[in-house]
Amino acid sequence: MTTAEHAQLTIPLPDDWHLHLREGEMMRTVLPFTSRHFGRAIVMPNLAPPVVTRADAVRYHSEITAALPAGEHFKPLMTLYLTEQTDPEDVRAAFEHSDTVAVKLYPAGATTNSAAGVHDLEKIFPVLAVMEEIGMPFLVHGEVVDADIDIFDREAVFIERKLMPIRQRFPHLKIVFEHLTTREGVAYVRSCDSHTAATITPHHLVINRNAMLVGGIKPHYYCLPVAKREQHRLALREAATSGDPRFFLGTDSAPHLNQAKESACGCAGVFNVATALSIVAQVFEDEQALSQFEGFVSRHGPAFYDMPVNDRELTLIRHDDPLPLPKKVSTSEGEITIFDPMIALHWEVVEAAG
Numbered sequence: 001m002t003t004a005e006h007a008q009l010t011i012p013l014p015d016d017w018h019l020h021l022r023e024g025e026m027m028r029t030v031l032p033f034t035s036r037h038f039g040r041a042i043v044m045p046n047l048a049p050p051v052v053t054r055a056d057a058v059r060y061h062s063e064i065t066a067a068l069p070a071g072e073h074f075k076p077l078m079t080l081y082l083t084e085q086t087d088p089e090d091v092r093a094a095f096e097h098s099d100t101v102a103v104k105l106y107p108a109g110a111t112t113n114s115a116a117g118v119h120d121l122e123k124i125f126p127v128l129a130v131m132e133e134i135g136m137p138f139l140v141h142g143e144v145v146d147a148d149i150d151i152f153d154r155e156a157v158f159i160e161r162k163l164m165p166i167r168q169r170f171p172h173l174k175i176v177f178e179h180l181t182t183r184e185g186v187a188y189v190r191s192c193d194s195h196t197a198a199t200i201t202p203h204h205l206v207i208n209r210n211a212m213l214v215g216g217i218k219p220h221y222y223c224l225p226v227a228k229r230e231q232h233r234l235a236l237r238e239a240a241t242s243g244d245p246r247f248f249l250g251t252d253s254a255p256h257l258n259q260a261k262e263s264a265c266g267c268a269g270v271f272n273v274a275t276a277l278s279i280v281a282q283v284f285e286d287e288q289a290l291s292q293f294e295g296f297v298s299r300h301g302p303a304f305y306d307m308p309v310n311d312r313e314l315t316l317i318r319h320d321d322p323l324p325l326p327k328k329v330s331t332s333e334g335e336i337t338i339f340d341p342m343i344a345l346h347w348e349v350v351e352a353a354g
Contacts, residue, residue, distance in 0.1 A: 007318050009290070013310035013352055014277065014297035016041035018139075018178050018199045018250025020269065021064060021076075023047055028067045029331050030255050033273045035074035037349055039310035042139070042250070043076045045104055050081035050116055054094035061099070073312075077101045079139060083116055084123040088130040095136045101305065102137040102176070103127065107158075109145045111224040111268060121162060125169070132173040137305065139176045142185065143225055152209070155225055156184040167192065176304070179204065179252045181225045183235035189246050190239075197304045199250025200240045202272050202279040206341045208233045219261045220337050223254070224268040240280075240296055241289035248300035251276045257334040272339035274326050281316055281347035315351040323348055 019034060019041040021027045034041055043064065045051035051060050057078040064076045078100045080091060086103075094100040105124070106117035118124055131138055143154035144161060167175065177189055177198040189198045203223060208230045212221040221227065239247050253276065254269025261267055272279070277297065284293040302309050322344035329336040 009281065009293065009316045009318075009347070010313055011294040011316075012298040013039040013312040013314045014249065015039055015301050015310065016251050016253075016273070016276070017176070017248055017301045017305075018042055018044065018201070018252045019273070020044045020046070020252070020254040022255060023060075023063070025331055025333070026255060026257075027064065029329060030253075030271065030273070030336070031064065031067050031074075032069050032072075034253075035068055035072040036352065037273075037277055037314065038074065039312060040075045040077050040307075042102065043078055045079045045081035046106060046111070046114060050083075051079070052081050052083055052086065052116075054080075054090050054097075054099050056080075057094060057100045079104045081106065081116070082118060082124055082127065084118055084120060086124065086127050088127045091127055091136070092130050092134060095131075095134055102139050103131060104139040104141070106141050107143060107145050107162075111141060111143075114141070121166065128166070128170050128173055132170045135174060135306070137174040137176055139178055141179075142177050151226060152228055155180075155182045159184060159188050163188070167196070171195070174304070178250060179225060180236060180239075180247075181228050182232045186235045186239045190244070192246075194246070197246040197248065197300075198239075199252070199301075200236055200247055201250060201252045202276045202283075202341070203227070203252075203270050203339055204233065204236055205240060205283045206233075206279060206343055211342060219263075219266040220270060220339070222261070222266055222268055223252070223270050226268075237283060237287055241284055241287040241292050243289075243292045243295055245295065245300040245303055247296065248304070249276075249280060249297045255329075255336050257331070258328075258337055259334050261337070270339040271329070271336050274329075274338045275341065275345065277314075277316065277349050278323065278345045278347045279341045279343075282341075282343060282345050285318075285347070312352060314349065316347045317350050318346050319348060320346070322346060
């Protein structure tokens, strides 16, 4: 498809099926970047302390909606942080009263604020049984944290040791394999039926591990799961642009102040939501798959979550000249760096209508 044929794209307003908003000033600062471009977002619960109960989710939802810019209709979709002490009936009540839409598994020690996560998967089986019964999605950070497993192999080992046994035990549980990073992950999702899906991030579509390590350590490309080899990036691009409804956008935008990133023990996470749709549109153009862009960002996620497609629309315009990278975002405690995709971006979000 030629660029001329797609100088403008108008699509149903997209959703972000994996987002970190943080709390306090940080949340108030980054929220408008999401609310301008997305109708809904699955909000991650790994705060400190985490969102572990229905009451926690209601409180956090109120904080987010109170911080929305005037006139914006963004809807946060709340999640619960799964622990070995999670009450299955609290989960049931949260879902049936629409206070939450999903539960998130963090293997203990896998990523930011995951210390309260799960060590022994069998201890959460009563919760998973209820979730399978009521149709509540189970969101999975798919990595093992065993000391003997190389960090670049964590996802593939998780599939074999953890995810396959869960799927066998709970065949009708709706599972989202979040922020997929490997060709093994792509192959696994494709081997499953419609009860399994995966989110793919903008940054894993455009960088491999060289971005973080070549020419010096570059902390603003450090995320978890880490970017992998080029063969895995290419597998993700093929999956995202294939039109397969089991793959959809989850930005995993995860802001940190620069001083927390640029330190002897820098935090994992990139803040990409400011340019997420521009990045994804560019990837789909480069893969000659713009006809599949709407499905990936606007339709596949709602279908999996049994939600309607947004009735508002969003327009992107293609410019001949590359767009400038947005400036750093300022807070009273420091700056946040916006993810640089290391490719020229030509697609600009210009309008969300309706």
